[in-house]
Structures are given as C-alpha cells and as structure tokens.
Amino acid sequence: SSLRIGLIPADGIGREVIPAARRTLEALGSDLPKLEFHDLLAGFDLFTKTGAALPNETIDIEGGCDAALFGAVSSPSRKVAGYSSPIVALRKELDLYANIRPVVSVEKPSVDLVVVRENTECLYVKQETLTHTDSGREARATRLITERASRRIGTMAFELALARPRKQVTIIHKSNVLSVTDGLFRETVRAVPRLPGVSGRFDSVAIAEQIVDSAVYRLFREPEIYDVMVAPNLYGDILSDAAAALVGSLGLVPSVNAGDSFVMGEPVHGSAPDIEGQGIANPLAAIRSAALMLRHLKYEDAADRIDTAVNHVIREGRVLTPDLGGKSKTDEVVEAVLRRL
C-alpha cells in the first residue's frame, strides 16, 4: 500500500519549501512505499480570500493521509477579526502534543540538542478576555498546564533521551514565579520515571532543570550542557528560535508535530514575507522536517539518507542560500541535495 502525505504549504515561503521537500521525498525511490501526495489548504492568504484559515478538509487530514508536511503561516500586522493561526489550531485539533525540534550544528559539536515543546496548552489555549475599567482596558489570558499534558510530553522527552548517547532531560520552567503552573509541569515531568508501568525503563536518563531565563543565557554560553530540553509551549517556542541562532540560520531547523496517531513535519522558520517569491528560501529546514517525519514513521534508512545528503551540502558549503551566506537559489540547493542522496 502507498504512503499518503498531506502537503500544506500555507503562506509565503511555505509555498517554496514544501515543494522542495516533496521533490526530495520523491527522489528516495524504493526506500519508501509508493508515495501519494495530497495538496491541502490553510493560511492567512486563504483566509483573506475565503474567510477560512483552516478548511474542514485540512482538519480532516487524518482521514486520507498517513502524515503531513506544513509550510509556514503569515501573521497579519494588525488584529484581523475572525482570524486565528491555523498552525496553532491544527496542532490542537489533531492533538499533536509534542513539537520536537532537534538543533544540531554540522560545524560545532557542542550544539546537539532537541527541544521538546508541549504543543497544546500553556498560553496557546487562547482563552483571552478584555474588560473596560475606569482606568482603561484590561486584558487577561489563561495559561493552562495540566498534569496529563505534562506527563505525556515528559514521557516523550524521556523516550527521546533514552535513544540518545547523552541521555539527559533538562526541564525548563519558571517555578520561582509560577509555582503552581510551572511547579506542576516540573514535578510531573520529574515523576515520569516513577510512573506505574515505566518500571526502571528510564533509570539511565539523568534529570536536570533550568529556569527559563537562565536557560536561554546558558544555551548561548554553554550549549553543550543540553541534550533533551523539555518545556511548556511558549518557553519551547522561544527556546527553539534561540537554539536556531546557534546553528547559523532558522532555515536549517526542522521540527515535527507529533501525536499518538499522526505526525506533521514543519520547518521552524516562518513565512518570511521579506524574501517570498524570490526563489531564495532555504529549503533545508523543510527537507530535514520531511526526514524527521519519516523517522517518526519508522523509515529510518530513508531519513538517514536525507540527513546525510543535507549535512554533506552544508559541510561542502558551495551551494547555499543567502541566509547562510551563499548565492544559490532554492532549486539549486534541492538539486545539490538530490545529487547526494
């Protein structure tokens, strides 16, 4: 039977890098089952045209697809009534509770970490209210941290750490201020190795922790202290961009949004309106996201082939897009990767 992959380029350079990832997947040949691609819509552009940022057909992706690749979404520069980020909604609708973002430098051995970001709650529940008072408007947002979500993201972090040479989980929190919410996150993740049923499985994994502000500081100063970093949603969002700065470009950093029954690859970069349409977007984050998606589907060999080819192209340094100091076009980088596959 075939492997059905939903493609959701969405906005901006998403429409340039998702086709690049598709070409790479197509070039893998017999390492994969026959591929079937399904084009799906989402995004701010779509919203301005149709009034819907995330059509039902896209939400129903699990019906017709085994996995997906998502591009990037544009953020309107002012609040637009009725618009809400489709990527945030999709993560929640499909219960893709783990956002896994490996940040590995080809040049610096000290940078080899994975940010494991909780993907469904924290401030991303988007429960906000606005009230009018005598001294002006007051806005409130709810930050939700549940034991259930903390436990499953914690378990994911321990599983990932177990498969890595360093075997260390660092819990990121701010429980010196948020003693209840971040206290619950920290305590729940810490308790994962003692869960019933786990029985010794994670005994070889070391647990560390860092307060989020100091974690960002140390990420820049001593990236080698990190292996797997597990964080509530917003801290994970900030941390993964911070980590991307260590490897030279956001255009290199992949991710998957993973749940228990579905996985969606997604480059960490945004829609990059400043370079949209120029054919110079770095396709490597999207291509690596495709590899990460394959790894999650247990096509390890195919994933290895992609990663090896990408690393080769980066190390060689001859065919690179401008974000990495090169002069090549998106297509030229894709072709360089394909030659190395």
Add this chain to the structure above:
Amino acid sequence: SSLRIGLIPADGIGREVIPAARRTLEALGSDLPKLEFHDLLAGFDLFTKTGAALPNETIDIEGGCDAALFGAVSSPSRKVAGYSSPIVALRKELDLYANIRPVVSVEKPSVDLVVVRENTECLYVKQETLTHTDSGREARATRLITERASRRIGTMAFELALARPRKQVTIIHKSNVLSVTDGLFRETVRAVPRLPGVSGRFDSVAIAEQIVDSAVYRLFREPEIYDVMVAPNLYGDILSDAAAALVGSLGLVPSVNAGDSFVMGEPVHGSAPDIEGQGIANPLAAIRSAALMLRHLKYEDAADRIDTAVNHVIREGRVLTPDLGGKSKTDEVVEAVLRRL
C-alpha cells in the same frame, strides 16, 4: 541634606556584590551629597530563619530612603509553602513599574541596547489556581496586561529612546497568538506618541516591532537592529538574560527598577549558589546598577565616573573575575575600579 540609600543584599552573592557597590559609592566623595546607608533584610535565607521573606521594614523603604540597591534572591529547589519571591513583591509594592536593563558591550559596538521590561503585571501577578479533575490536576495562571501599565512602560521606553542617538523603540510581543493581551500591549505602546499632552515630543523616535521568538533569534544574529526594546514582564525577563549572553557575562549587566517616586538598582544576575562565599562574584553588575541608580536620581557626573572606571577595567582585562575568564577576586575588581574613579 544627605542621600539615604537602602541596601538589601538578600541571598547568595547579593551579600558580596552589594558591599562592593557601597564601597564604590563611598569613594565618589564630593560628587554626591553625604551618603547614609540603611541595611535592610529580605530573601529566602531570611524566610527559612524567620518565616518572612520581606519584612515590613523593608517594604516601608520609601519612608527612610531616597533610593535602594537590591542584591539577589535564591529560589528554593522545591515549592516551599508560604514563600514567595521578595523581589517580585517589592517591585509591585513600591510600584517600580519599569525594569530598565541596558546591555552594552565594551568590545562589540553592535551591542548597545536597553531592555525596558514592564515590572508589575503579565504572569507576575501570580494569580494561580489548581484544580483536581478526573484526568489529573490542572493548573491555571492569569496573564494580565492593562492599558495603564502598557502606556506608562511605553512612555518610559519613548523617553529613553529620545535621549539616545538611535531613537528607536522596538515593541516585543506575541500578538499572533495572544491577540488580546499582547494586542493591547502593542497597540497601547504604538499609540504613546499620539497621547494627549505628548504633542510631537516623540516625533523623532522610530517604532519597530518583533515577535518575541524571532526577537530572541535576531538578538543573537543582528543585535545592532535594537536600540530600546520594550516588553511585557516575562518576555523582558527572558530577553534581558539573552542579551546578557551577548556581553560575555550576566555579571556585567545592571538594572534599575524605577517608579515615579523611587528607584532601586539591581544586578540582573541571580544569587549564584554555586560560587557563593568564595569571594569571586563579579561586582561589576552591582556597581553599574549603583551608577544607573545615580543616573536616575540625576547625579549624572557621579554615574559617568563609575561607568568610565568600570569600562576601563573591562577593557584593560587584567583584573577580572572567573566568569570573564579572569582570576581575580571580587575585592580586587572593586579596588581596580576605585583606582580608576
């Protein structure tokens, strides 16, 4: 009449760097009025001894003092019933609504920015609840953003920008997700130049904005794009630590907590339990915080003398603490500064 300064060393290396700042102030001689120091208590150690982290006498600081210097507080490694961070409480009690954190590199001209952090609300209102449900515990925190607090921190940011050569304010937010709370922050700060009474005062100040995750990424890649960064409380907390990584050590970064009627200097670093009591804490952040405090009190000449001496010692590079790669003790660094005053 004399200048009365409250000293609140609190925990850890706070007890080593606040005396260093005091010695520096004392050495300024006739550039300042007669100095009167008042020793005040706060901190986690105090809490474990007395049950109170912030005695009333310390909260009443405005009664007997013109300004203050705060050291650092330790965070308990587990939740401790009844303990709550005294620095967060003090900022709120004294309505020190602006946390001003200049990050300037002596070596890299591209790093010359100020983080202006809102200091009284956001998730720091500490309104948290815990509920028990069938699927486990659920914790919620409230993030509060008011028009009033956003307006006054925005005004502070514009005032600071006006006094700087670059004259640019960058608003940090995440309104692509938090459209109501961060939407209000962004919109309110943007509207500051059009407030009644402001009438053209800020016409020369340019306004930019960045989404917080991308702001941290760009901070590392292109710090020169920033002049004054204005941010809600938690983003400001993270951003200022991130910026500190650019200048080589948290031990160099000062701040003031400023309100309309009181100012409190505070190094950005923490209590550093790992090096506490060894006499090797970097005193420069605390000394620079004293300078910043003086600047706020309009003792510009005295502040300039301190900053010039500190920059000299850093540039010279001979007498530095271990965090900067040196071998000197806290006291030796203080003496090097005093020699240059």
